[in-house]
Amino acid sequence: EAQVTQNPRYLITVTGKKLTVTCSQNMNHEYMSWYRQDPGLGLRQIYYSMNVEVTDKGDVPEGYKVSRKEKRNFPLILESPSPNQTSLYFCASRSRTGYTDTQYFGPGTRLTVL
Amino acid sequence: AQKVTQAQTEISVVEKEDVTLDCVYETRDTTYYLFWYKQPPSGELVFLIRRNSFDEQNEISGRYSWNFQKSTSSFNFTITASQVVDSAVYFCALSEADRGSTLGRLYFGRGTQLTVWP
Numbered sequence: 001e002a003q004v005t006q007n008p009r010y011l012i013t014v015t016g017k018k019l020t021v022t023c024s025q026n027m028n029h030e031y032m033s034w035y036r037q038d039p040g041l042g043l044r045q046i047y048y049s050m051n052v053e054v055t056d057k058g059d060v061p062e063g064y065k066v067s068r069k070e071k072r073n074f075p076l077i078l079e080s081p082s083p084n085q086t087s088l089y090f091c092a093s094r095s096r097t098g099y100t101d102t103q104y105f106g107p108g109t110r111l112t113v114l
Numbered sequence: 115a116q117k118v119t120q121a122q123t124e125i126s127v128v129e130k131e132d133v134t135l136d137c138v139y140e141t142r143d144t145t146y147y148l149f150w151y152k153q154p155p156s157g158e159l160v161f162l163i164r165r166n167s168f169d170e171q172n173e174i175s176g177r178y179s180w181n182f183q184k185s186t187s188s189f190n191f192t193i194t195a196s197q198v199v200d201s202a203v204y205f206c207a208l209s210e211a212d213r214g215s216t217l218g219r220l221y222f223g224r225g226t227q228l229t230v231w232p
Contacts, residue, residue: 033219040123042205042222058219090159092220102149103209103220105159 002027004106006091012112013081021076021109023091031094032074033103036060036087043090049074081113117141118208120223127196128231135191135226137206143167145211148182148189149220153203165189196230203227 004025013019025032033048035058045058049068063085065077074093078085091106119138127133139148150162163173165182173180177194193200206223 035220035222040224042118042120042224043207043220044222045219048219088157102161102164104161105151108157108159110157 002104004091004093004104006089006106006109008109009107010110012114014114015082016080019078019081019111021078021089021091021111023074023076023106024072025074025091025093025104026072027093027095027104028071029093029095029104030071032068033058033092034064034066034074034076035090035092036085037090037108038087046076046089081111083113085111086113087111116223117221118206118223120204120206120226122226123224124227124229126229126231129197130195131230132192132194133196133228133230135193135204135206135228137189137191137223139187139189139206139208141187141208141210143210147209147211149205149207149209150180150189150191151205151207153205153225155202159205162191193228196228198230198232201228201230 007022030051034046035043037043044060046060046064047058047066049055052068052071055066055068068074089109092103094103117140146167148165152160152162163180170182179192181190203225205225207220209220
């Protein structure tokens with residue numbers, strides 16, 4: 001089954017404690033990205049990756065890091081989380097083939113930073 | 115400036131009413147894609163439809179229909195005979211295809227919370 005998985009699904013942590021949210025896709029997609037969703041703001045892109053070892057900033061990259069060492073994985077790293085990073089996070093992947101431009105989203109990770 | 119505007123923050127209807135969710139987009143690309151996603155209370159994002167900029171045909175899928183009008187840069191979504199299970203947040207999104215550096219990025223509207231009362 002084609003899917004994007006994220007772990008953990010729920011996380012409560014404290015300010016300054018480094019954390020990683022994993023994302024994995026089994027569709028051999030080149031393009032992966034991270035979004036955060038906040039009430040009244042919709043989804044905003046944090047980082048994206050066009051392929052292995054190629055990453056770039058989205059609209060709200062401050063306070064986040066990513067890496068793309070393998071095609072299937074795209075972890076999101078918060079080196080020193082702060083309360084304003086409390087949010088719902090989505091990982092997504094898509095292929096780059098022609099007009100089949102549908103992004104597949106993971107189930108979401110709800111992060112609370114105290 | 116926002117690329118995707120969903121002016122309706124919240125809509126409430128009673129079951130069996132028809133409801134239209136508005137979406138206005140802004141782009142200079144000639145090739146682009148428009149999407150609608152549904153986010154039920156459980157939180158996941160459910161893909162509903164994708165249209166490309168070259169296809170202005172309206173689409174119907176069961177109780178759902180979409181009206182794409184390039185002249186007004188709108189991509190509105192209508193639910194006919196709404197049901198309680200339609201209650202969700204609905205997001206309209208745009209993806210531009212002409213620029214390599216932003217290829218594939220989705221620009222989301224802020225969403226419309228639809229509540230359908232029994």
